[in-house]
Amino acid sequence: MIPEITFEEVRAEALRLGWDDVGITEAHIPEDDIEAYKTWLANNYQGDLQYMENHIRCDPQQLFPGAKTAIIFVTHYKQERVQFRNDAGVVASYARGRDYHHLHRKRLKKFILWLEQRSGQSNIAKGFSDSTPVMEKALAVQAGLGWFGKNTLLIHRRFGTFLLLSGLFTSLNIQEKSLNLRLPRCGTCRRCLDACPTQAFEAPYVLNATKCLSYHLIESKKEIPEEIQKKNPGYVFGCDICQDVCPHNVRPKPSTVPEFSPNQGMGAYLSLEDIEKIEHNPEKLFGTPLQRRGATGLRHTFETLNLQNPNENDHSEMKEDKHG
Numbered sequence: 001m002i003p004e005i006t007f008e009e010v011r012a013e014a015l016r017l018g019w020d021d022v023g024i025t026e027a028h029i030p031e032d033d034i035e036a037y038k039t040w041l042a043n044n045y046q047g048d049l050q051y052m053e054n055h056i057r058c059d060p061q062q063l064f065p066g067a068k069t070a071i072i073f074v075t076h077y078k079q080e081r082v083q084f085r086n087d088a089g090v091v092a093s094y095a096r097g098r099d100y101h102h103l104h105r106k107r108l109k110k111f112i113l114w115l116e117q118r119s120g121q122s123n124i125a126k127g128f129s130d131s132t133p134v135m136e137k138a139l140a141v142q143a144g145l146g147w148f149g150k151n152t153l154l155i156h157r158r159f160g161t162f163l164l165l166s167g168l169f170t171s172l173n174i175q176e177k178s179l180n181l182r183l184p185r186c187g188t189c190r191r192c193l194d195a196c197p198t199q200a201f202e203a204p205y206v207l208n209a210t211k212c213l214s215y216h217l218i219e220s221k222k223e224i225p226e227e228i229q230k231k232n233p234g235y236v237f238g239c240d241i242c243q244d245v246c247p248h249n250v251r252p253k254p255s256t257v258p259e260f261s262p263n264q265g266m267g268a269y270l271s272l273e274d275i276e277k278i279e280h281n282p283e284k285l286f287g288t289p290l291q292r293r294g295a296t297g298l299r300h301t302f303e304t305l306n307l308q309n310p311n312e313n314d315h316s317e318m319k320e321d322k323h324g
């Protein structure tokens with residue numbers, strides 16, 4: 001017989017391995033999210049992100065046959081806010097230190113080993129973080145970890161939106177689930193929608209990826225369209241604006257996890273000199289999120305930046321008490 005595993009045990013192990021929160025839910029994607037995803041694809045908001053067209057993300061059974069339970073983990077990574085500069089591009093805050101995919105992979109491996117030992121079963125889980133076709137935010141909401149914000153990100157009651165998700169499907173039927181409160185947390189606030197420099201939100205909760213700076217500065221292999229270049233206030237990799245303005249991000253303190261610290265990676269700014277150094281020593285990018293873009297991509301982006309009036313688009317005014 002498989003011993004019963006409690007929520008408290010799962011939570012204790014998750015926190016021991018360094019995660020900040022954990023939720024347990026059914027290995028099932030809610031219908032509302034599947035419908036929203038289909039509409040999103042029908043509108044071609046995924047652009048060239050072909051991996052987003054893989055419908056397996058709506059069906060955990062296809063990804064891991066026999067999946068009964070999903071365990072979802074939260075990693076808080078908030079960093080100190082920085083200003084735009086006229087001599088360097090800004091790196092989105094999740095990307096200033098080490099690559100979180102590596103961090104999550106290591107933790108997931110250890111967690112799954114623990115689960116196998118605890119249950120006395122093997123081959124009982126499949127981990128994921130970002131790059132596996134899974135609707136992570138929908139599962140996180142279902143697992144009671146937070147709510148969808150109008151910026152489409154998961155808002156955690158304690159950590160706001162500056163968090164990263166990872167998780168696993170397991171064939172174990174963990175009975176004790178966390179509670180899904182499903183309460184909207186935005187009220188009448190629409191700061192993220194109004195602050196987005198490229199007007200990438202087609203509506204609250206609907207992001208057209210092809211208009212988002214993150215898409216163009218991290219993911220896309222194509223030239224950055226001119227209208228996007230003109231609207232970029234100074235990011236060389238990713239973008240944080242729809243999080244920087246969110247009132248739910250005022251209270252959480254910056255993360256002290258060494259892996260996210262700017263001095264463990266390429267830091268908060270990249271100047272042309274920095275990019276030249278990377279071109280001479282490409283290994284500088286190894287193990288950082290910027291490796292995805294590479295020296296060539298970073299130079300390409302840098303050359304499109306209009307750094308003359310760096311703080312023109314500063315959205316630093318954010319207060320906690322005005323969100324609905």
Ligand code: B12
Pocket residue numbers: 032033034036037040049052092093094129130131132133134135136137138148151152153154155161162163164165166184204205206207209212214215219237238239240242
């Ligand atoms: C594709 C992708 C992108 C694309 C498209 C983003 C998007 N919103 O879809 C691009 C490249 C633009 C991107 C950018 C970023 N990303 Co990204 N991305 C993903 C990925 C791989 C899939 C997201 C997805 O499923 N999109 C499909 C559409 C249909 O889903 P959606 O936009 O979330 O819409 C949902 C809701 O809005 C909801 N909904 C729709 N209508 C309504 C109405 C109401 C009333 C309600 C309540 C809900 C609701 O239903 C939809 C389906 O669930 C996930 C990892 C994963 N495997 O899940 C990471 C992920 C979402 N990204 C993440 C991060 C950190 C970022 C950036 C912050 C990086 C940066 N600093 O530059 C930006 C943020 C931009 C933003 N505002 O989303 C984190 C988000 C953590 C969090 N707090 O939620 C994730 C979860 C990665 C991870 N493992 O941690 N990303």
Ligand code: SF4
Pocket residue numbers: 195196197198199200201207211212213214238239240241242243
């Ligand atoms: S990441 Fe930047 S460009 Fe993308 S939706 Fe948010 S504010 Fe807009």
Ligand code: SF4
Pocket residue numbers: 149150151152185186189190191192193242245246247248323
């Ligand atoms: S900025 Fe306002 S509308 Fe946007 S996610 Fe945060 S609370 Fe919601």
